Amino acid sequence: MSDTIEKVKCLIIGSGPAGYTASVYAARANMSPVLYQGEQPGGQLTTTNDVENFPGYPEGITGPEMMMQLQKQAERFGTDVRHGWVSKVDFSGDVHKAWINEEKEIHADTIIISTGASAKYLNLPSEQKYLKLGGGVSACAVCDGFFYRNQEVVIVGAGDSACEEAHYLSKLCKKVTMLVRRDEFRASKIMAQRVMKTENIEILFNTETDEVLGDGQVVTGVRVYNNKTKEKHDIEATGFFVAIGHKPNTDIFKDILDLDETGYIINAVPGTSKTNVEGVFVSGDAADHVYRQAITAAGTGCMAALDAERYLAAKDADFEIATSNYN
Numbered sequence: 001m002s003d004t005i006e007k008v009k010c011l012i013i014g015s016g017p018a019g020y021t022a023s024v025y026a027a028r029a030n031m032s033p034v035l036y037q038g039e040q041p042g043g044q045l046t047t048t049n050d051v052e053n054f055p056g057y058p059e060g061i062t063g064p065e066m067m068m069q070l071q072k073q074a075e076r077f078g079t080d081v082r083h084g085w086v087s088k089v090d091f092s093g094d095v096h097k098a099w100i101n102e103e104k105e106i107h108a109d110t111i112i113i114s115t116g117a118s119a120k121y122l123n124l125p126s127e128q129k130y131l132k133l134g135g136g137v138s139a140c141a142v143c144d145g146f147f148y149r150n151q152e153v154v155i156v157g158a159g160d161s162a163c164e165e166a167h168y169l170s171k172l173c174k175k176v177t178m179l180v181r182r183d184e185f186r187a188s189k190i191m192a193q194r195v196m197k198t199e200n201i202e203i204l205f206n207t208e209t210d211e212v213l214g215d216g217q218v219v220t221g222v223r224v225y226n227n228k229t230k231e232k233h234d235i236e237a238t239g240f241f242v243a244i245g246h247k248p249n250t251d252i253f254k255d256i257l258d259l260d261e262t263g264y265i266i267n268a269v270p271g272t273s274k275t276n277v278e279g280v281f282v283s284g285d286a287a288d289h290v291y292r293q294a295i296t297a298a299g300t301g302c303m304a305a306l307d308a309e310r311y312l313a314a315k316d317a318d319f320e321i322a323t324s325n326y327n
Contacts, residue, residue: 004104008034010308011098011108012079013086014249016043017294018284019114020070021301022308026112027077028325029309033112034080036100038249041083042067043116044285045294047131052146054294066294091256091277109315110279110308113265114301115249117285117292121242122156126212130240136219137212139242141165142293145172148239154179154222156209157243163191165243166201176201177235179224181208212240248286257282264289273304279315281307 010026012019012035019035026033040046048063057066075081084104089111090097096108119139121127131137138144141155145168152175155166162178163185169176178195183205185192195201206228213221219240225232248263258266258276265287268274273281283304284297306325 005107006034006104007107008032009109009312010034010112010305011096011106011110012036012112012114013098014038014043014114014116014284014286015041015067015071015081016045016114016116016284016297017070018116018286018297018301018304019043019112020067020074021298022112022114022283022305023074023079023081023301024070024077025302025305025325026308027074027079029305031110031305031309031312032078032080034082034106034108035074036082036084036086038085038115042071044119048134048143050147051143051294053143086252089252089256091280096277096279110281110311112273112301112304112308113250113253113275113280113282113286114284114297114304115286116297117246117248117264117289119242120245120247122209122244124209124212126214127209127240127242130212130214130219133217135214135217136238137240137242139246140292141168141241141243144239144241145169148173150174151238152177152236153239153241154224154235154237155241155243158182158184158186159243159245160187160191161245162243163187163195165241166195167198169241170195170198170201173239174200177222177237178203179207179209180205181227182206209240246285246289246292248289250286260289262289273300273307279308279311281311 010031010033015037023033023035045063052060084100086098087102088099096111098106149172154177156179158180210225211223221236265282268276281304283300
């Protein structure tokens with residue numbers, strides 16, 4: 001453990017659209033934010049080849065390029081962007097404490113959590129191969145469905161989110177094949193009925209993925225098997241969507257912050273970024289289990305920085321709210 005304790009006004013845990021947006025607003029408010037990028041600098045968008053639904057990019061942009069631009073914008077206003085991750089926190093006292101890489105200790109007046117959530121995958125070698133290649137594997141139909149317009153795709157999942165995504169894809173794609181592991185949906189009846197009534201959605205019950213097929217660059221199909229009969233067959237498809245849930249990256253806040261049963265941080269005051277600990281705020285997918293979009297994450301990053309700014313102003317009479325954040 002380092003003998004030197006660093007004191008900062010604002011510590012931002014995690015990067016991505018939420019963290020970088022929070023840092024832009026915090027920096028413009030003279031909060032001198034320090035941002036640690038985490039184990040995946042730039043967040044989930046760094047695994048996305050094309051982003052076409054973020055305002056301001058008429059020709060689209062790659063996820064990694066967008067994150068680099070957001071980082072540069074944050075640094076332009078004075079954000080101290082650092083490599084490393086927060087391995088432990090202690091919010092029990094008046095001072096918010098955090099440890100970086102289990103070594104360096106930081107004391108922060110305010111903390112903004114932007115650790116995001118990670119999509120769950122099947123972790124098949126072939127699935128991970130085409131995910132990394134950006135060649136047809138996705139965990140977000142709303143983000144990537146457009147690229148499969150008038151094509152045939154496969155989606156895995158049986159819950160409400162899977163049904164929502166399958167229905168969304170059905171409006172874009174020629175055919176959607178839905179793989180359900182059991183002999184029934186986990187989704188609510190109304191959601192299950194919606195997909196069962198959609199003509200271009202074929203539902204295969206008791207069916208699991210054996211392998212994602214491809215030509216070495218892009219997905220060309222999916223090999224599936226019936227877990228009752230063990231019979232296998234191939235399905236032609238250009239896209240493979242996984243909708244089996246997300247895991248919020250909030251393990252280090254367990255027993256410290258209020259979390260829901262899945263692990264998402266609960267907003268102490270609806271409509272704000274406040275947590276149950278004063279001076280600690282949350283933004284992005286660490287709290288959002290509904291929308292999970294880059295633009296909504298950026299919006300909550302703005303909210304968290306403004307809430308943190310107001311918290312400091314109320315606590316310290318010498319700290320003035322920066323009017324530049326409202327321009």
